[in-house]
Every structure is written in structure tokens, then in C-alpha cells.
Amino acid sequence: MKHRHPVDITPLTFLDYPRKAACIMWFNGCNLRCPYCYNPELVTDKNTSQVDEMAFLRERRGFLDAVVLSGGEITLQPGLRHLCEEIKELGYLVKIDTNGSNPRIVAELLENKLIDYVAMDNKMPSTRSWQLPGGKVLYNRFVESLEILQSSDIPYEIRTTVHPDLLDEADILQMIRETNLHGYSGTYYLQYFFTGVPTIGNMKPPTRRYDRGLLDHHSPLPIGYRNFPEDRGRM
Numbered sequence: 001m002k003h004r005h006p007v008d009i010t011p012l013t014f015l016d017y018p019r020k021a022a023c024i025m026w027f028n029g030c031n032l033r034c035p036y037c038y039n040p041e042l043v044t045d046k047n048t049s050q051v052d053e054m055a056f057l058r059e060r061r062g063f064l065d066a067v068v069l070s071g072g073e074i075t076l077q078p079g080l081r082h083l084c085e086e087i088k089e090l091g092y093l094v095k096i097d098t099n100g101s102n103p104r105i106v107a108e109l110l111e112n113k114l115i116d117y118v119a120m121d122n123k124m125p126s127t128r129s130w131q132l133p134g135g136k137v138l139y140n141r142f143v144e145s146l147e148i149l150q151s152s153d154i155p156y157e158i159r160t161t162v163h164p165d166l167l168d169e170a171d172i173l174q175m176i177r178e179t180n181l182h183g184y185s186g187t188y189y190l191q192y193f194f195t196g197v198p199t200i201g202n203m204k205p206p207t208r209r210y211d212r213g214l215l216d217h218h219s220p221l222p223i224g225y226r227n228f229p230e231d232r233g234r235m
């Protein structure tokens, strides 16, 4: 099946694929509406641009190592398998960013060796999964995707975007423990929500800060903190 084109490309990042020079391709469409989402135009399909991603990649062979496929929710893209095949034919590594709601697609890409790295979002602890669109069904799909990744031989990471007024320390520790119980033993990444940009839920600045000492002390996994206000400006 022919794939859709990305609506935009970030031409170079050293932050999104571990130890690789990568570009990020952004695709429309998502099955969730996370209040902190800073890509509302992608989620609601309002960005109608189309980029010739293969021309971009042909020009950068030997300069970039990897392609990050992001959105939106990349596993909803029609023809994703075909897109990955074309990218890999050019010699690039492929990473997908996913919310884990499509285990069948993740399994298909893995079985055909079309992805090399996965970053998967964990949105909620199981006890609050009723708050997700699709509720427990969506949570169970995340768990299924996690088990598929756990039995694969590619590296992957689990991460959660955090806002102190949406998820507290107890929620976060529960999510880390649950992930660990399903076999994940890597670093658990906490990504602080982006402030000062339009978000789906018009998120306000938080009324409190996280107690990172408490999180580190009780977490069964090492925690990687990304974009936290107390770290900004530090090298």
C-alpha cells in the first residue's frame, strides 16, 4: 500500500535517536488527545503540507544515519510498512515513536526487520486507564506492545510525558513498577511537558514541582529526566 507523505521534516537532530545523526519525519493523525500534546495541528490533520521525503533522504545519504518516524501516531499511517521498506533500502536506520496502541503493526514491522529502535509512551497507570480514550482496551494494547518489544532483539525505551498536575509521584512510580513487572529493565524516561507552546488541553503552568529525590529513591528502574525546568541551562 502506498504510504502518505510527512507534513514536515526536522532535518537534523542528535537527541532523538541514541548516538546517531537523525532526521524526524512528522505525520498527521492520532487516536489520542493528550492534553499536553504540543502537536495539535498534526493530531487534528490541520496541517495539509506534503514533503517529498525520499528526495530529502536521497540527498542526505552518508550524512544522516537514521530516520525517526513520528507524529501524531505513526502506527496509524496507511502504508507504514512500505515507507519503512523504502527508507531501509536507502540504508538508513529507522526509529518509530508510538503510543503503543497498535501492537499488530509493531509486531509486523519487527518481524520484517523494518525498525531498529522504538520509543514507546506510557500514558497512565493501570488504575487510571479508564481516563484514556478507549479506556482499558487501549491500556491493554500498550501492554501487548510492551511484551512484543520485550521479546524482540531491538533496543527500545519507555517514556512518559509528565505535568505535575496530571500525574503525581505515586502515579509515576506505579507506571514504572508496572512497566518493570512486564520485563522492561532499561532507563525509564520522564519528559517534562513543553511550556509556552499551544497544547491540545491549553495546559497551564503547573502549581507544584516534582520531588525527584522521592522518585529516584522508590523507582525500581533508573529514571532519565528530560526537559525538566530545574535542569534547563545546565550542561
Ligand code: SF4
Pocket (backbone or CB within 6 Å): 030, 031, 032, 033, 034, 036, 037, 038, 039, 043, 071, 072, 073, 099
Ligand atoms: S502526545 Fe502523542 S499520543 Fe498524545 S495526542 Fe499528541 S501525538 Fe497523540
